[in-house]
Amino acid sequence: MTVTESKPRYKYVGTRPVRHDGLEKVTGRARFAADLNLSGQLHGIVVRSPHAHARIVSIDTSKAEAMDGVKAVITGDDFPAVDPSNRNYDMCVNIMARHKVFYEGHAVAAVAASTRDQARAAAAAIEVAYEVLPAAMTIDEALAPGAPVLHDHMMTKGADPPATEPSNVSDITRFAAGDLDAGFAEADLVIEREYTTKPVHQGYIEPHACVADTGQDGHTTIWCSSQGHFNVRSSSAAMLGWENTRIRVIPAEIGGGFGGKTTIYLEPLAVALSAKAGRPVKMVMTRDEVFRATGPAPGTKLKVKLGARRDGTLVAGDAYLIYSGGAYAGSGGLLGAMTVFESYNIANFGVESLNVVVNTARSAAYRAPAAPLTAFAIETMLDEIATELGIDALDLRLANAVAEGDPSTMGFPFARIGFTECLEAVRDHPHYSAPLGPNQGRGLAAGYWFNIGESSSATVNLNEDGTATVVTGSPDIGGSRASMALMAAEELGIDPLDIRPVVGDTEAVGFTDVTEGSRATFATGMAVVEACRTMVAELRGRAAKMMGTDIDDIDWVDGQAVYTGSDGDKAPLSVAAICAKAKRTGGPLTATGSLEAHGAGPGFAVHLCDVEVDPETGVVRVVRYTASQDAGTAIHPSYVEGQIQGGVAQGVGWALNEEYIYDSDGVMENPGFLDYRVPVASDLPMIDAVIVEVPNPAHPYGVRGVGETGIVPPIPAVANAINDATGCRLRNLPMSPVRVLEAITANGGSDG
Amino acid sequence: MAVRVHLSSNLRGPAGGLAEIEAQGATVGALIEDLDRRHPGLGDALRSGVSVVIDGLLIAHPEYEPLADGALVYFVPQTAGG
Numbered sequence: 108m109t110v111t112e113s114k115p116r117y118k119y120v121g122t123r124p125v126r127h128d129g130l131e132k133v134t135g136r137a138r139f140a141a142d143l144n145l146s147g148q149l150h151g152i153v154v155r156s157p158h159a160h161a162r163i164v165s166i167d168t169s170k171a172e173a174m175d176g177v178k179a180v181i182t183g184d185d186f187p188a189v190d191p192s193n194r195n196y197d198m199c200v201n202i203m204a205r206h207k208v209f210y211e212g213h214a215v216a217a218v219a220a221s222t223r224d225q226a227r228a229a230a231a232a233i234e235v236a237y238e239v240l241p242a243a244m245t246i247d248e249a250l251a252p253g254a255p256v257l258h259d260h261m262m263t264k265g266a267d268p269p270a271t272e273p274s275n276v277s278d279i280t281r282f283a284a285g286d287l288d289a290g291f292a293e294a295d296l297v298i299e300r301e302y303t304t305k306p307v308h309q310g311y312i313e314p315h316a317c318v319a320d321t322g323q324d325g326h327t328t329i330w331c332s333s334q335g336h337f338n339v340r341s342s343s344a345a346m347l348g349w350e351n352t353r354i355r356v357i358p359a360e361i362g363g364g365f366g367g368k369t370t371i372y373l374e375p376l377a378v379a380l381s382a383k384a385g386r387p388v389k390m391v392m393t394r395d396e397v398f399r400a401t402g403p404a405p406g407t408k409l410k411v412k413l414g415a416r417r418d419g420t421l422v423a424g425d426a427y428l429i430y431s432g433g434a435y436a437g438s439g440g441l442l443g444a445m446t447v448f449e450s451y452n453i454a455n456f457g458v459e460s461l462n463v464v465v466n467t468a469r470s471a472a473y474r475a476p477a478a479p480l481t482a483f484a485i486e487t488m489l490d491e492i493a494t495e496l497g498i499d500a501l502d503l504r505l506a507n508a509v510a511e512g513d514p515s516t517m518g519f520p521f522a523r524i525g526f527t528e529c530l531e532a533v534r535d536h537p538h539y540s541a542p543l544g545p546n547q548g549r550g551l552a553a554g555y556w557f558n559i560g561e562s563s564s565a566t567v568n569l570n571e572d573g574t575a576t577v578v579t580g581s582p583d584i585g586g587s588r589a590s591m592a593l594m595a596a597e598e599l600g601i602d603p604l605d606i607r608p609v610v611g612d613t614e615a616v617g618f619t620d621v622t623e624g625s626r627a628t629f630a631t632g633m634a635v636v637e638a639c640r641t642m643v644a645e646l647r648g649r650a651a652k653m654m655g656t657d658i659d660d661i662d663w664v665d666g667q668a669v670y671t672g673s674d675g676d677k678a679p680l681s682v683a684a685i686c687a688k689a690k691r692t693g694g695p696l697t698a699t700g701s702l703e704a705h706g707a708g709p710g711f712a713v714h715l716c717d718v719e720v721d722p723e724t725g726v727v728r729v730v731r732y733t734a735s736q737d738a739g740t741a742i743h744p745s746y747v748e749g750q751i752q753g754g755v756a757q758g759v760g761w762a763l764n765e766e767y768i769y770d771s772d773g774v775m776e777n778p779g780f781l782d783y784r785v786p787v788a789s790d791l792p793m794i795d796a797v798i799v800e801v802p803n804p805a806h807p808y809g810v811r812g813v814g815e816t817g818i819v820p821p822i823p824a825v826a827n828a829i830n831d832a833t834g835c836r837l838r839n840l841p842m843s844p845v846r847v848l849e850a851i852t853a854n855g856g857s858d859g
Numbered sequence: 860m861a862v863r864v865h866l867s868s869n870l871r872g873p874a875g876g877l878a879e880i881e882a883q884g885a886t887v888g889a890l891i892e893d894l895d896r897r898h899p900g901l902g903d904a905l906r907s908g909v910s911v912v913i914d915g916l917l918i919a920h921p922e923y924e925p926l927a928d929g930a931l932v933y934f935v936p937q938t939a940g941g
Contacts, residue, residue, distance in 0.1 A: 265869075280869050369941065471941075476941050518935070559940055625940060805916055815940055
């Protein structure tokens with residue numbers, strides 16, 4: 108179902124051709140990083156800390172180096188020293204610890220050997236002496252008086268007065284508007300609630316993997332799975348102390364990233380091992396390593412107070428947000444502060460947010476970082492306000508929703524946005540008024556994400572037969588190749604299946620930023636359009652030459668050069684006809700587009716969730732789900748729907764099941780998909796994705812990013828549905844059967 | 860160029876808490892220089908990790924972005940994503 112504001116009619120944009128990489132994926136021919144094997148390659152294994160917090164006293168690699176098949180061993184000493192003032196410090200010392208380990212699973216050494224078994228045996232023979240230190244595993248432990256301070260250099264940024272002693276708080280952010288006291292004084296209803304959430308992993312199916320081949324000339328080639336191979340290049344170069352030009356990165360197909368592959372873990376280790384051994388080195392994480400050493404999204408403690416007038420108008424909001432960034436400074440606090448009140452007009456608000464370090468793996472981005480958790484608080488509190496005031500939950504949101512011209516938390520007025528349209532789309536959906544069964548409840552929630560632009564490059568090459576290749580630098584993590592082909596098809600007038608969209612390596616296409624922030628179809632799509640428009644100008648010139656006329660007499664219409672001059676009739680020339688004569692009219696037809704994309708359009712979503720709660724076990728089953736989202740313009744609607752459905756699936760897992768569990772020594776107890784349970788297809792109903800199209804005026808086709816917003820509303824939507832089914836208000840994640848049952852039977856309707 | 864500047868509330872510390880400031884600059888970079896002269900330390904706060912919004916357009920790396928006379932420039936924290 109699509110709800111569309113009036114927009115231009117397109118021939119190809121908005122259609123649903125078979126994805127170009129589909130056949131290779133479904134037949135198993137697509138090559139992911141772990142599928143690559145080079146002649147003579149070695150296998151690399153990482154030695155990881157068994158302790159959550161410890162000083163490295165010594166590392167003895169002598170026994171390992173003498174073992175059969177071992178060709179190279181590295182430790183932190185094999186990399187340039189790095190100082191905390193270096194902006195890459197956290198990344199470098201996270202990839203390979205120096206002097207201290209900050210979480211169980213932190214890398215301390217790596218070994219390359221002829222076989223994986225030999226490498227594993229050698230890794231076990233590396234002797235690391237640790238001085239175990241007390242650990243701070245949770246926000247409460249990290250902030251407690253006398254807590255172990257992880258980093259001697261961490262002076263809280265934004266502290267008032269300025270920090271004079273190191274602490275576990277990396278930074279504090281504050282936003283405010285209006286008069287908070289006056290706002291709450293104006294309110295007829297004030298509620299204040301506290302929430303806790305646990306770290307969760309992005310849960311991508313493909314573990315991190317790479318192959319590095321370093322030659323005698325000091326240059327290396329890396330094949331890897333990532334969300335940004337230019338970032339792999341620059342980050343690896345920073346870690347190794349190399350120039351970028353010594354590193355070529357070839358992107359493999361990616362088996363999920365969701366933000367977790369915007370940073371790197373293995374690649375510099377593989378390069379260093381390969382350089383030392385003089386052979387290619389392949390490294391593939393186990394699932395256990397993925398859980399212990401990569402990701403996760405932060406855990407939080409949130410305290411929010413909202414005030415509303417009797418008519419439902421929100422008049423005041425106050426939030427105190429704490430995000431755990433894992434072992435190094437995170438960014439959740441800032442993003443939480445920017446999102447907590449962003450969706451609604453609240454004239455008087457105050458936000459203070461903290462990023463705190465704890466002895467768990469360094470957190471990484473996860474779809475709409477920080478926003479699902481602030482939405483958990485705000486959207487469940489709005490439900491409570493609606494109930495208290497006797498106002499329909501959707502009407503309450505409609506009355507307070509931000510629209511074009513309303514101020515954002517940061518002060519600037521929103522451009523055209525589609526929040527109201529998303530609310531209306533859900534209100535008008537049959538699901539909204541469908542009857543519920545026994546033990547069932549319905550929950551509504553909204554969500555917001557900024558989306559970003561950044562740098563992108565594209566090259567369009569026309570082939571001799573009139574077909575085309577579109578090369579971009581954006582790894583395709585959600586169907587973006589199909590979207591690139593569709594936008595190129597629209598511009599050039601070529602069938603999208605006659606266009607081959609390719610992700611080029613770092614030496615085959617211009618610099619392109621990481622695929623994150625829902626930017627690929629927006630920003631890289633703009634680069635493709637720019638390249639195509641340059642190409643069309645060139646095609647008009649070539650056609651003019653072939654027709655013996657001036658370029659100003661040639662229009663480009665539906666894939667043909669059409670003569671508009673007054674010198675009689677001239678037959679139109681197709682792309683194929685112009686390509687066939689390219690050698691005689693000026694040579695190969697190629698064009699590039701490179702840009703810094705401005706004007707990313709924010710994305711809003713509204714979700715409606717039905718659950719059925721087993722009152723005897725506390726098990727929650729999602730039985731119906733409808734999700735509306737403003738895509739601006741859906742270039743390939745199937746992949747917009749896929750992004751929405753994927754966000755819902757992950758959000759439902761976050762709501763109901765997922766959490767990191769540690770023992771008393773800070774060792775993760777559930778580092779596998781058996782004990783860390785993500786939803787599978789049989790856990791979910793068909794998710795009805797409703798695409799709302801309110802075009803982004805800053806994009807040639809009106810695109811807004813769609814990859815992240817869909818994960819923001821599910822947690823509160825599920826929580827509100829559970830409340831509707833049981834009368835219990837759960838404010839701590841995950842809303843596992845144990846918690847739900849406790850709320851039903853023991854705690855008088857809440858989870859404590 | 861005379862320009863109106865709006866600072867998001869987390870950036871107002873070096874400006875003595877001011878939300879809006881009148882300043883001069885033909886580009887955003889020049890504007891930041893002028894703001895730093897008027898409010899020492901504000902330049903450092905605006906040079907990294909900060910985007911601008913001009914005429915509804917979010918610009919992540921605005922240093923050389925030209926400004927029209929009378930423009931309204933919003934300085935806001937830079938965002939990323941997942």
